Amino acid sequence: MTTLYRCRTALSEVRDQFRAITPDRASWSAEVWPERVGLVVYRKGSKRIAEPMRWGIPSTILNGGRNRRAVSTSIRFNRVKVEKLARFDNPWRCLIVMDSFAYPSGPPGARTRTWFGLDSRPVFAWTGVWAHIGEEKRYCGLLAEANLVVAGPSMPVILDPDDYKLWLGGRFDRATPLANRPYSEERMYTEALGEPWNAVVEEA
Template identity: 30%
Template sequence: MTNLYRLDAPAGAIAVAFDAEAGDDPWTGDYVAPGRPAPVIVSDGRGGSRRFLRPRLWGVPPPPQGTRPVTTVRNLQSPFWIGTLRHPELRCLVPATAFAEWSGAQGAKRQHWFSVASRPIFAFAGIQRQIEDWPGFAILTTDPNRLVAHYQPKAMPVILQAEDHDRWLTADWREAAALVAAYPGQSMTVGDAPP
């Protein structure tokens, strides 16, 4: 399960890459772990004609029986998630430059960094929730492609193709749900350190 990624680009460069307005987002580039702030891209809620960079915390409030923030979404049929997923204005793009997975036996785990070869900044499919004063986001996951499965057989983040960004932010759920799939492994790279 992904619980660490990097976004090694400042807010201005992210805004340019996603045709978004950065506003006064202070992001300068760093790693992102659960509970840490990071920028996400949201649409204006009116057909997605404008996009904005917004700071959010990685993790959304847990379900009633939970105690820890939820950072990834896997069960798309869960009553806890379906209401959020059906509303395009609650979906977001989560910019990243690489994500980490671990492999190996307990006590001897190795970290591996995955990136998209042709895109220095790419986007995960995300959702956002704000309950009281907790503006957070979570990343959707899916079955891993062959490259990621070699290191992490359980899941990988949903990486969106650039041409699908608008669909994720604006389409009805039936159309957007079709985007929840593994990114082609042949278009990715892996190494022991972030690219």
């Protein structure tokens, strides 16, 4: 399960890459952990809106049950309860903007970060859903089976630009097959820099 990713980009790049309307100014975490703020693109009418949201939807709202985490930052679509599938209708689908994601490597107590990204695109989209929780908006990413590059049982569901329209606005039966699809390992890179896993960068 992914609990750390990076979003080091500018609003102008998001506007160009995602064809989204962006605010004049916005603040989000360059290094995103659960409960921090990331940058998300969602559909409003016929337009795409880019907006900061908080990472993690309360587990009881997203999947109807309690687990060891108060919020779900990621979920496998094929494990969602039938009565909660309305959460995946197109008004609530989103694209999570990222440039890389990390998994821990090494023995307990000495874990380091191994980063994964795409060779051809410095900024890309992780498939997700979002929700209104009180007065704020929150989001959660979808997971697929890991490919041969990513260590672990799962990985973020990454979309190519040609799939953005289908995910954000397509019919449920056409869009949701994207939610279970691992990305091609031939198009990814891996980078191990020896960074301690828990070296959390404080937000400004």
